[in-house]
Amino acid sequence: MIPTVLPTYNRAPLSFVKGEGSWLIEKDGTRYLDLGSGIAVNALGHANPALVATLTEQAGKLWHVSNVYQIPEQQRLADLLTENTFADTVFVTNSGTETAELAIKMARKYWYDKGTPRAEILTFEGAFHGRSTGAIAAAGSEKMVKGFGPLMPGFRQLPFGDIDALEDAISDQTCAVMLEPIQGEGGIRPFSDDQLRRIRALCDKTGALLIFDEVQCGMGRTGRLFAHEWAGVTPDIMMVAKGIGGGFPIGAVLATETAASGMGAGSHGSTYGGNPLGCAVAAKVVEIIADPEFLAEVNRKGALLRQKLEGLVAAHPSVFEAVRGQGLMLGLKCKVAPGDVVKAGYDAHVLTVAAADNTLRLLPPLTITEEEIGEALRRLDTAASQIETAAPAA
Numbered sequence: 082m083i084p085t086v087l088p089t090y091n092r093a094p095l096s097f098v099k100g101e102g103s104w105l106i107e108k109d110g111t112r113y114l115d116l117g118s119g120i121a122v123n124a125l126g127h128a129n130p131a132l133v134a135t136l137t138e139q140a141g142k143l144w145h146v147s148n149v150y151q152i153p154e155q156q157r158l159a160d161l162l163t164e165n166t167f168a169d170t171v172f173v174t175n176s177g178t179e180t181a182e183l184a185i186k187m188a189r190k191y192w193y194d195k196g197t198p199r200a201e202i203l204t205f206e207g208a209f210h211g212r213s214t215g216a217i218a219a220a221g222s223e224k225m226v227k228g229f230g231p232l233m234p235g236f237r238q239l240p241f242g243d244i245d246a247l248e249d250a251i252s253d254q255t256c257a258v259m260l261e262p263i264q265g266e267g268g269i270r271p272f273s274d275d276q277l278r279r280i281r282a283l284c285d286k287t288g289a290l291l292i293f294d295e296v297q298c299g300m301g302r303t304g305r306l307f308a309h310e311w312a313g314v315t316p317d318i319m320m321v322a323k324g325i326g327g328g329f330p331i332g333a334v335l336a337t338e339t340a341a342s343g344m345g346a347g348s349h350g351s352t353y354g355g356n357p358l359g360c361a362v363a364a365k366v367v368e369i370i371a372d373p374e375f376l377a378e379v380n381r382k383g384a385l386l387r388q389k390l391e392g393l394v395a396a397h398p399s400v401f402e403a404v405r406g407q408g409l410m411l412g413l414k415c416k417v418a419p420g421d422v423v424k425a426g427y428d429a430h431v432l433t434v435a436a437a438d439n440t441l442r443l444l445p446p447l448t449i450t451e452e453e454i455g456e457a458l459r460r461l462d463t464a465a466s467q468i469e470t471a472a473p474a475a
């Protein structure tokens with residue numbers, strides 16, 4: 082008999098009743114150190130007092146009104162996001178997937194309104210943009226698309242990081258290039274600064290719009306408010322979600338005035354998107370994370386975690402191969418199945434997330450303390466030792 086919860090996830094036998102900062106707590110009081118943050122969502126930790134206060138205050142005033150009215154909380158969030166980024170305008174969504182849908186629509190509408198329609202959007206293998214029919218067509222991986230065809234046409238996947246292939250594929254018929262500056266689900270795989278600059282230049286040459294999906298790598302995760310800032314290039318359209326709500330389901334599409342020029346009244350909409358409750362929380366999150374002092378701490382702690390992970394790799398060469406990523410978006414390339422490390426982590430009461438390319442993801446709350454980083458390493462060391470004991474190196 083089918084489970085009453087549609088079984089689309091392989092779930093771990095863990096369940097939590099409470100969260101506190103970097104910790105998740107089971108009913109019997111067992112505490113797990115959370116290095117996954119609900120997949121880069123709980124950027125400010127669990128039950129962050131400032132967010133709880135903002136949420137409860139807004140909950141006592143107004144949760145939802147239609148977008149047919151002015152929404153001051155949405156306006157404030159949009160102002161904060163445009164003040165702190167390349168963008169001139171913002172549409173607020175409820176999830177990352179919805180940002181992919183709007184980014185695609187916005188890019189195509191831009192060209193349609195120019196009178197020279199362009200449909201093709203170029204993406205890179207290993208991409209993840211969500212699970213809608215459009216987003217899976219964009220990413221194109223067999224695992225996500227099999228059985229769901231016919232897929233939305235107009236997408237072409239190029240080998241990951243292959244800018245020469247992009248140069249061959251891109252033309253004055255290309256609608257847009259869409260990519261995550263650091264692939265998350267794809268295995269914490271960064272495009273280099275130089276690659277991002279070459280991609281920007283190819284878009285400029287052909288007119289193709291550049292879409293960055295910063296749903297996972299954005300919102301301070303890499304030590305800058307947005308990951309693309311490291312490369313000194315800006316996109317025309319950017320997708321944001323996950324960390325921006327700190328746990329409240331919300332996302333946003335940011336765009337330049339030019340890229341957004343096709344999206345007039347009636348061209349897009351959302352019942353829930355931009356509601357006062359979510360926007361109040363997200364504005365608080367942006368306010369906290371955009372503070373240069375907060376970002377400096379993310380960089381400091383990211384460097385510390387990375388240094389300790391290098392030590393972990395050196396101590397367990399049969400389990401781990403290398404560390405990659407930036408800030409507090411780090412990946413451990415594994416020599417064993419990353420799922421086995423995740424499971425051993427459960428026994429050691431530390432939570433991590435598996436990704437593609439045989440990689441284990443570490444996405445702790447950006448508020449993790451130095452002491453907790455030390456504790457995380459002790460627990461990861463225990464997990465790695467358990468794997469070595471189970472399968473001694475030959």
Ligand SMILES: *Cc1c(COP(=O)(O)O)cnc(C)c1O
Nearest residue numbers: 176177178209210211265296297
């Ligand atoms: C998680 C993710 C999405 C999809 O976001 P949802 O909120 O799950 O719809 C899109 N892009 C990237 C890079 C993601 O990591």
